[in-house]
Amino acid sequence: MIEQRKLRVAVLGGGSVGSQVASLLIAHGDELAARAGAVLEVVGVVVRNLDAPRDGDIPRELLTTDASALILQADIVVELIGGLEPARTLILEALNSGADVITANKALLATHGPELFEAAEQVGAQLHYEAAVGGAIPIIRPLRDSLAGDRVSRILGIVNGTTNYILDRMDVEGDTLENALAEATRLGYAEADPTADIEGFDAAQKAAILASLAFHTTVPLEAVHREGMTSVTLEQVVSARKAGYAVKLLAICERITDAATGVEGVTARVHPALVPLSHPLASVHGANNAVFVEAEAAGSLMFYGAGAGGIQTASAVLGDIVSAARRHVAGGPGVAESTQANLPVLPMSSVTTKYQITLTVVDEPGVLAAIATQFSDRGVSVEAVSQSVRDGGDEARPTATLVIVTHRAAESSLAATVTALAASPVVSSVVSVLRVEGQ
Amino acid sequence: MIEQRKLRVAVLGGGSVGSQVASLLIAHGDELAARAGAVLEVVGVVVRNLDAPRDGDIPRELLTTDASALILQADIVVELIGGLEPARTLILEALNSGADVITANKALLATHGPELFEAAEQVGAQLHYEAAVGGAIPIIRPLRDSLAGDRVSRILGIVNGTTNYILDRMDVEGDTLENALAEATRLGYAEADPTADIEGFDAAQKAAILASLAFHTTVPLEAVHREGMTSVTLEQVVSARKAGYAVKLLAICERITDAATGVEGVTARVHPALVPLSHPLASVHGANNAVFVEAEAAGSLMFYGAGAGGIQTASAVLGDIVSAARRHVAGGPGVAESTQANLPVLPMSSVTTKYQITLTVVDEPGVLAAIATQFSDRGVSVEAVSQSVRDGGDEARPTATLVIVTHRAAESSLAATVTALAASPVVSSVVSVLRVEGQ
Structure with missing residues (x-):
């Protein structure tokens, strides 16, 4: 031999x-x-x-x-x-x-x-x-090799098991964020200092890696917009499910064109988002991870498995x-990393997403029109509105809950709308503003 | 330049x-x-x-x-x-x-x-x-490269979009197999001669490829046990859903040990099977494909996407x-295919699976015991039994439906049990025998 x-x-x-x-x-x-x-x-x-x-x-x-x-x-x-x-x-x-x-x-x-x-x-x-x-989920090799002949347009990833465990527990068990985090720590899913997970630093690192690979462009960590999930409340998770969504902390990498400048480039961001229950990512439970990839020719793909255990x-x-x-x-040298596309990395202000806004409003005629005007005045188009029956306030000034889902809008337009809504005499309070992804 | x-x-x-x-x-x-x-x-x-x-x-x-x-x-x-x-x-x-x-x-x-x-x-x-x-689903490269350091124990794959479309349509729309096939043909999912798809030939070829790759062993096409899905009835699909299962045509590759001989080897097979609704494969709708991989260190992984369109x-x-x-x-030569493990390819008789057996039985005292004995006499262990209320027969001889799920059993033992049940005076008819996978 x-x-x-x-x-x-x-x-x-x-x-x-x-x-x-x-x-x-x-x-x-x-x-x-x-x-x-x-x-x-x-x-x-x-x-x-x-x-x-x-x-x-x-x-x-x-x-x-x-x-x-x-x-x-x-x-x-x-x-x-x-x-x-x-x-x-x-x-x-x-x-x-x-x-x-x-x-x-x-x-x-x-x-x-x-x-x-x-x-x-x-x-x-x-x-x-x-x-x-x-x-163990193969995602690097599929992006680098299998999809090397295709054009990736978007990646939506649940890439942090700890935060998915916490959000899923809030959803399935009705735990508060504090209790779900305590349970995650007890089970060893969360570290003693959970900051890197719950504030989205870990997911942001992964977003930078995935975006660089998928778009053949160096996407530096500093360019990743990052919001953690510590502001997500049990009420938001419960309302989301009633409205047909799961709340997930997503790493999102997109190839987009800035509407104002016409510049085509890439973006990467991490934030909590509503995902429709019909989307495969909504069924990713516990500490599991999943990466959903949309490509021009391949269509939609998903890679699913356990997160990063030892x-x-x-x-x-x-x-x-x-x-x-x-x-x-x-023999022969290794294959070099492909970063030849060198697309511009665009800021968060170039990104458009759908939003779900929950308001407590005065329950009287004309309120809906007044609120709709706040949106249209800032160029934000409304996709759907649902109003609850009278559910708060007092006899003199009863209130109801209004849930509005927008079409894709720029963050700045949405922020201006929310500021205007908060100041409006017919709005008692802005309960929640969440992005909607995967639709 | x-x-x-x-x-x-x-x-x-x-x-x-x-x-x-x-x-x-x-x-x-x-x-x-x-x-x-x-x-x-x-x-x-x-x-x-x-x-x-x-x-x-x-x-x-x-x-x-x-x-x-x-x-x-x-x-x-x-x-x-x-x-x-x-x-x-x-x-x-x-x-x-x-x-x-x-x-x-x-x-x-x-x-x-x-x-x-x-x-x-x-x-x-x-x-x-x-x-x-x-x-477009990356599955070859993940198996060949990403999992090259792990031990794959099982693959469950929905690898034929046509048959998944048909079975899903029967499940979701309540179509008969004939109508669902006609619709698949109309939409271009099924070819004029659908034999290769519905009789499992296409899936069997893919099973041979996946098993060879996953187990580093040449698995010839002839060694793949193949059953098509033409015998699946709308009644089976409807009953399956009521009992918490979806019916899928699966390609199954396993590393097993033959209980009789103690020989460790690999098997590949294609047949319709019940998949628990909680299993990720049960949510694979329409003409989509998905491959579920279980490996020693990686745990469970799933690869999901559109099937083979142009x-x-x-x-x-x-x-x-x-x-x-x-x-x-x-430069340098290509990497050779890894088939060095050369594990024996075991026949279908080495395989054990769970079974769901649906019987129409005479509704009288002692029947359940008589039927349970038929199973235990042949070494088949029963996991669960559910009996409907009286739902057929006549006044003199009323009948009920009995659904039995077994623990893992060899095909030969199960076949002997079914033969005995069919001959039993308390059994009016054996309505359906289906394997259960993914549990």
Whole structure:
């Protein structure tokens, strides 16, 4: 039998994902070698503390604290440290030494992606990052390869499992946001400091990565409009369901034309939105993730699965390791990241969306006309209005609830309308303003 | 500016997909060149009749009837003729000349896949076939690359849009199978001769392709157990919904252990099945396709989208063309198909599934016990029984309907049980026997 080629794999990071990746590489060695066309030898696992307890079965002698020394021995480097530094420096060291790099580090990719892709291209190495978005859900490769001949027009993604768990629990169990968050923390879905999830920072990083990939254009993290979901109330979730919607925190990437300037470009944003119950994203429950892609020729596609648990992320990382190994075996440089389209990245003010506005209004003749005028005066077109029966106020001044859904409107026009409504004598209060997506 | 590399693309077949692929390659030339790193020049489109009317804007001078001559000029050959011959011979000619080949030909891959993959590997070319299953839904690349480090345990796929349209219409509109088929034909979802779709031949080809890919094992078409959906009645669909199920024609690929022999292997089968309404596949409506994948580390994933329309298939083909072009630009041979696992392909008799059996029984004391005994005597364990109120027969011998769901059982045990039930004096008739999947 011919001796099989051997490829040396260095794992940076001995946390949950790193331990599982190293353990599975060792445990499934023969199987993975057959698929990769080369033996994948784990040459070391870089940890901060050699004596810390860790998951999985990693032989003690593989543990090291010297990342730079280990990188020099490796054909494939797996970065699972997280954070910007030293991850960035170590990845650059690895790429410059000619190693292929696999990372799940969304913060780093969203912040320093172009620098890393450039470094990989310079030496003909390749940077893989299937695990950075959606855990084990294959979304990076489908966008980069399968849809490479198509034109993606829009991505709507539920890319943060923690916030989907919280919103789904509010919807299904009737929990308040505080209680649902407490439950998410208890179950380990939310971290001790949940800011990155609930304020949308995590989703914004993923939006930057998805938009860059889908539109072949570098979309910097700073260009992603971000609103968290801490302002979503149980009342909003309950009313949404009655009106035929689920509330989801969405990462939205769109190719649009600015109505004022005629400039065609791309946008990325993260905010809570109403999704019609008939839309496939409305059925994504618990901590699951899903990415809905609309493309010119392919039509609508959806990719669905568990979010980023340790074992799911390990699955995606192992797939990337096998892909990298196959390329090493085949020879030839890696495929460079495609950012040749260089479309302008447009600001949030270029975006138009539908809105649902809930108002408490004085229940008397002429009110609807007065309110409709506030919309039409600012060029916002109304798609649907529903008015409840008298449900508040007092005998002298009874009130009712009015729910208005607009056609697509610019944020500035909508904001001006809401300001005018709030000041109107027939409006008691503006209860809620939410964007509507997926229609 | 540096002159960009040029790659010559030959399109075999000027039908709906071929015309759209050629037209889009020409219309989106600059955009695709930027993504691929090379100009993709269409050197010709092979047609049977130069004068036939066709879709899209293909310059007349690109049309030719001489496939072999065109192949010799091409770096990338796109086979969209369909059928076994001359497609097989032309693909072999192309691979042997060193060209990468893109095909959407599921019949050919399911029948002659190993020969074609072998030919590609010999010369270091690559055979791409993302369009062969699920139209534009990326499923080939996710299975081959993204999940290459994981262990797939099961695939449940709605991979035939025609039959899903028919079954969904029976469910949603209450149409009979005949009427739903007529409507599918009218809308162009079903062909004049719908045999390949409704008898499951098309789905069986896709099952062979998916099983081969998922389990790194050659699964020949003959090894796929196939049952069509022509025996599904409106009554079954209506009763299924009442009991909490949708009826779907599924392609099912499993890694299982034969209970009798202890042999671990793989199976592939196509048949109608009950899917719980809570399962994501139950919500796949109309002519859409979806592939549900269960893997050891990744957990459950679903890939969803439109089935194989002309434009959707063109999207997948164009993605493959860009991938092939990137490899040409990078250099190095293609990645060989992974079939190194060589697991045994097990027969249908190794498969166990749950069953739902609907019986009309004599409504008198002791009947349930008599029937339960028929199951237990053959080692079939009952999970749930529901009995309707008296709904038939006459005064002297009233009857009721009994719906039994079993735990997983072997087909042979179930068949023996059904035979015994049919002969039982307390059973008026065996109304329906359906497998239950996705639970």
